[in-house]
Amino acid sequence: MKNVLAEALVVAVAGAALAFAANALSPRGLKLSRDFFGPARPSPTNAVPAPTNAVAADTNVVTVTTTNTPSPHELLAARLRDKGLTLVDSNQVVRLFHDPRCQQSLVIFVDAREDEYYKKGHIPGAYQLDYYRPENYLAALLPLCQLAEQIVVYCNGGNCEDSEFAANFLLSASVPKEKLLVYGGGLNEWVTNGLPLEIGERLSGQIQTNLVR
Amino acid sequence: MISPAYTAPTSSSRVPDILGVLARWLVGGLFIYMGLNKALHPVDFLKLVHQYELVSTPFLLNAIGAALPWFEVFCGLLLVAGIAVRGSALIMVVMLVPFTLVVLKRALAISAAEHIPFTQVKFDCGCGTGEVFIWRKMIENSVLILLSLWLIAGAGKKLCARFALWRARAPNPITLRPVPSRG
Numbered sequence: 001m002k003n004v005l006a007e008a009l010v011v012a013v014a015g016a017a018l019a020f021a022a023n024a025l026s027p028r029g030l031k032l033s034r035d036f037f038g039p040a041r042p043s044p045t046n047a048v049p050a051p052t053n054a055v056a057a058d059t060n061v062v063t064v065t066t067t068n069t070p071s072p073h074e075l076l077a078a079r080l081r082d083k084g085l086t087l088v089d090s091n092q093v094v095r096l097f098h099d100p101r102c103q104q105s106l107v108i109f110v111d112a113r114e115d116e117y118y119k120k121g122h123i124p125g126a127y128q129l130d131y132y133r134p135e136n137y138l139a140a141l142l143p144l145c146q147l148a149e150q151i152v153v154y155c156n157g158g159n160c161e162d163s164e165f166a167a168n169f170l171l172s173a174s175v176p177k178e179k180l181l182v183y184g185g186g187l188n189e190w191v192t193n194g195l196p197l198e199i200g201e202r203l204s205g206q207i208q209t210n211l212v213r
Numbered sequence: 214m215i216s217p218a219y220t221a222p223t224s225s226s227r228v229p230d231i232l233g234v235l236a237r238w239l240v241g242g243l244f245i246y247m248g249l250n251k252a253l254h255p256v257d258f259l260k261l262v263h264q265y266e267l268v269s270t271p272f273l274l275n276a277i278g279a280a281l282p283w284f285e286v287f288c289g290l291l292l293v294a295g296i297a298v299r300g301s302a303l304i305m306v307v308m309l310v311p312f313t314l315v316v317l318k319r320a321l322a323i324s325a326a327e328h329i330p331f332t333q334v335k336f337d338c339g340c341g342t343g344e345v346f347i348w349r350k351m352i353e354n355s356v357l358i359l360l361s362l363w364l365i366a367g368a369g370k371k372l373c374a375r376f377a378l379w380r381a382r383a384p385n386p387i388t389l390r391p392v393p394s395r396g
Contacts (some may be wrong), residue, residue: 003299003379004299004365005300006300006378006379007297007300007301007303008299008300008303008307008377009300010297010378011287011297011304012299012304014324015284015304016280018283019279019280019281019282019283019287020276020279020280022283023255023280026252026255028254028255028256029255029279030256030275030278030279031275032261033271033272033275034271034275036263036271037263037274049231057265095371098321116226132256132259136234158250160357201308
């Protein structure tokens with residue numbers, strides 16, 4: 001048994017060293033020193049995170065919802081309010097999307113998701129700010145943010161918090177809070193509403209429409 | 214020359230050997246597959262680990278999110294190649310047992326909070342296979358733990374590049390004294 005323990009120790013040390021090296025070399029690797037999620041906050045979604053119990057439809061179990069518990073949407077709105085940021089809904093976002101100021105980059109959209117998801121489809125003309133690898137995007141994005149009058153930050157919506165994180169990140173990078181708007185419904189709501197998507201790079205010209213799910 | 218004590222392996226004695234190798238490949242292969250899925254999407258995995266609220270230090274959380282998937286791939290490769298099999302299998306057990314308990318705890322919490330039967334609780338547990346029914350994941354992990362314990366016990370020795378890193382110390386060989394020649 002001693003041999004097995006010693007062997008396990010060697011495997012653990014070698015494996016850990018190689019794993020950290022692989023993370024450092026991988027283009028998708030994570031920066032270990034960054035605090036991605038900020039201080040822990042008490043919320044229902046933290047206590048029982050993101051269940052996807054969609055299979056309960058054919059059961060006789062009645063789900064009890066307590067009206068005292070604020071919804072994730074209300075919690076998000078409260079958190080953003082605390083920071084001086086604004087939560088916007090689908091109608092406001094559509095209005096901003098059709099706003100002529102969009103053409104002059106006075107209203108810009110910022111997609112806070114990872115590269116892979118951005119390329120699968122984003123709001124047409126949206127700039128990218130992968131919140132987990134901002135160093136790749138910040139140099140190009142910050143001057144645009146300074147010039148813009150309104151910046152709509154979004155991610156997938158629902159349980160996705162990246163738009164909130166990215167807005168806070170831009171705030172810490174000296175972008176005035178009055179400009180920052182967070183689209184809580186996110187891309188899922190955008191697609192559900194049948195609004196167009198741009199595939200691939202920004203201004204790729206590949207637009208998909210009528211994507212109602 | 215074959216000694217009188219030697220018995221040729223029969224097909225029935227080969228079965229455990231074959232099963233041991235298959236167990237090693239299965240456990241190793243699954244770890245490679247699930248580890249790569251996570252390693253290629255480290256941010257998604259990091260978010261899932263964050264939801265478990267296991268650690269509060271950002272560095273530790275990031276280290277788990279960044280290194281654990283590659284570590285799983287490494288251990289899986291060792292098992293498939295048959296290197297340090299018992300040590301690697303022990304690591305698998307050390308990873309699988311707490312992880313299974315954490316997933317079970319979260320599934321029970323969801324079941325209680327949402328008033329749904331345990332068998333209908335479904336979420337992405339961070340296993341690298343997306344959303345799954347948790348009762349199935351519990352069975353899958355139990356099987357993996359049992360197979361790993363079997364490997365620790367010494368199964369899967371065939372087709373190994375180096376089953377053990379160190380050779381077990383052999384008992385003192387019987388020294389044969391030369392028979393003095395007569396005459």
